[in-house]
Amino acid sequence: MVTKKRSNMTALTRAPNVPQVADTDVNDPKLRQVIDGAAITKSPPQAWYRTMGHNPEVAKAFANYWDLLHRGGAVPHQIKELARIQIAQMIGCDFCARQTSPLAATITEEEKTCCALPNWEHPDAKTRAALHYARTLTLDDGRDTAVYEELKEYYSNAEIIELAAFFCLTAGGNRMAKSWSIEPHGGVSAIPAGAISIHGRESMGASKPHLEPTEAELIQRACQGDKEAFYSLVRPCERAVYTTAVSILNNPEDAEEVAQEAVLKALAHLAGFRGEAKFSTWLIQITINEARLKLRKDRRHLYESVDEQRTSEDGEYFPKDFADWREIPSEALQRKEVREALKRAIASLPLKYREVFVLRDVQQLRIEEAAQILGITEGSVKTRLLRARLRLRDALAPGIDGSWSMGKPEYQKVRPW
């Protein structure tokens, strides 16, 4: 068992099988347009097209076909986007499961969390029929008569063709992302425990989906002393634990120490975990408490008052710099000095803003999860997020003359990077 776990851990940290193309090497203007557009449309995200960018013709053709099926067509985008998330969860592609198209913003968190669970059904009959079809196409041979009868009640033949093409392109795309080992960005797995999975199925025609142990089962086993079960709980969120700790402490060594302490504290108190929140939420909460404790103990951090946590949200933050920032962020990010400036700017945020910003924008947790972890209201999360973003914009905006992007020396006087 131990050997198997170790090999899994190697897989977690390995480099992508296919690297991403540097933005400076993207010379095809239409491919450039595809990559920039992905920053807005989100699914697939930019990392996907940067990887595909090694073959611009294939990338552009894929983008055209994808746009036609995903955002075009007759079937509502919302239905197709939810089915896409379901397929990503079933394939086990955390990278794809994490994305959500902004055009489908009304998809609820419950829908995202539950769409691939075996005993959950969507309340809307038309959406339910599409999800059943996506499920049988992904897991089986797609010839389930009952599924087709249900499908034909709500969709024309043309729409069924649209759905079939979209679902197959999605499943193929998910497998590509997995095979290239595109690193998932966020820290907590977007695939809920217990989701139906293609893994472990005995044959393509198997009628019963393979079920991973649920979070509750793993907790029960861990409480009985099963360390492997406990590590299975921790592993999907260990990056989130580390990122949380390092963003508060600004020191990798301290962050690792605090991350380990938080995980061991969670193990010691697991029997008291009542399951009101997800395990990952609880563990990040413990990590934040441990990191704050470390700040209080460590004289190096005394300048940063943890008591600031208790100050009210009164007092507005007004933008100070009205500079026009037109440089494409993905291009700016290729420059080391910009990446370093960004990290410094985040580190310089007051703790209460930094915590919210890292949970929401870096780790991409939901507003309600961030509120639960920090023990504050959703309204406070939104207020702090606004201030964090405005402060960072002021810290990073390149100046009205655009000299950041032009590399003019006079701007260096204002922005030292």
Place this chain on the structure above:
Amino acid sequence: MKVIEISCLEVWREISNYIEDGVDAELRARMEAHFKVCAHCTAILDGTRNVVKLVTDGVEYPMPDGFSQRLYNKIKDK
């Protein structure tokens, strides 16, 4: 439909919710009408969006080499 005007201050208060699609249709319409005529608020909007895109696309807190193995060993040895 007549769009009721909105001040810069109100736009700044809601700009973060706006980029998250977290404002209702009426407020969105008022803000979009404001952005058409206010270069300052448009600059704030673009910059705030850029900040979010920058971190979404690439701010990195790489885990130290061997982090997972050391964490696993700590759990195993506990």
